[in-house]
Amino acid sequence: MDKAKVLQAATAAAIKAGNLIKSKRLSGDFSLSFKSGVDPVTSADIESEKLIIDQLATIMPGTLILAEESSPTISTSDMLKPLWIIDPIDGTTNYAYNIPYCAVCIAYAERGEIQVGVVHAPFLNETYTAVRGQGAQLNGHTLIPRQTTELKMALVATGFKGLRQGTAREIAQLEAIMKNCRDIRRFGAASLDICAVASGRIDGYYETIKPWDFAAAALVASESGARVGSLIDYDAATGIPRELVGQEFFVASAGVYDKLRALLQVPD
Structure with missing residues (x-):
């Protein structure tokens, strides 16, 4: 190839x-x-x-x-x-x-x-x-991501499920961001949100999405120096390759990745 x-x-x-x-x-x-x-x-x-x-x-x-x-x-x-x-x-x-x-x-x-x-x-x-x-x-x-290391300066994007399908956990995550981060954005296109982390426009993004939503953008982000993963631990038993798992997809600039991931790991 x-x-x-x-x-x-x-x-x-x-x-x-x-x-x-x-x-x-x-x-x-x-x-x-x-x-x-x-x-x-x-x-x-x-x-x-x-x-x-x-x-x-x-x-x-x-x-x-x-x-x-x-x-x-x-x-x-x-x-x-x-x-x-x-x-x-x-x-x-x-x-x-x-x-x-x-x-x-x-x-x-x-x-x-x-x-x-x-x-x-x-x-x-x-x-x-x-x-x-x-x-x-x-x-x-x-592309170069933002270099911030402080949650209070982190601008975070996300997306939501369909009409009236939100969960208490999603609401708790939003509350955590609003209390600890710079602000939150909801733009409506996962791939561009992920690329926005890569380009330094925002500091993080999370959402459960499909492979076609994130595959191309995830490579853009990881190759830019941002970190790409999930809010949940990888389960190899599913048989799904790690890079194609969209459950609670998460990407952030390297300086805030660990802090932001921990912040978003609220209980169900």
């Missing part, structure tokens, strides 16, 4: 898909429906995902795919094989409501380890890229 070629292909596909969803949003040429409850999907999601899959198939035909809309499930054994992980629009609610904070995400993994990640935000004209062992960039510029 030539990582440079994989990055080139993933970046080209993400930008092409970004142009598509941007055009659809600006013209209003898309439809909105719901997969379950208030979990939205647009026709632009479907078209974007197909475009990406078709593009990637030209360079690595037959590679397994984990994608939010067309193939959202995969066996734990297949997670160890060469794998594309795709989110055609991360932040679909934002997209549907004409909020520009959304992104196209493409990651490539082997043996359960993320090798290449691309997060492209078409409305913000920002493209985050990372190759394992080679650092992370935003529009070609090296």
Whole structure:
């Protein structure tokens, strides 16, 4: 696997898909429906995902795919094989409501380890890229997280479950942040929140999310020097590779990672 070629292909596909969803949003040429409850999907999601899959198939035909809309499930054994992980629009609610904070995400993994990640935000004209062992960039510029070591200066982002599905633990976590940290933000696109830690815009982010939400961005964050993990201890018995576990996903700049993780580990 030539990582440079994989990055080139993933970046080209993400930008092409970004142009598509941007055009659809600006013209209003898309439809909105719901997969379950208030979990939205647009026709632009479907078209974007197909475009990406078709593009990637030209360079690595037959590679397994984990994608939010067309193939959202995969066996734990297949997670160890060469794998594309795709989110055609991360932040679909934002997209549907004409909020520009959304992104196209493409990651490539082997043996359960993320090798290449691309997060492209078409409305913000920002493209985050990372190759394992080679650092992370935003529009070609090296990313460096914030260097704060004090919780009181930490700006933290998160996301919430669907309507009226919040838990007492989530509320307790919010209270802990409000009492001990600089402030809290809720932007609505996990991948961009994770990349915001990498770029030094915020200091931490936590939420239970899916692999397509975080895979590409997690590599961007770890390659920038931020720390990526979970609020819960890794359980190898699940068979899910450590880097593809989204349960209570957590990322923070190195200086506050341990302190913030401890703060957020409130009881159920």
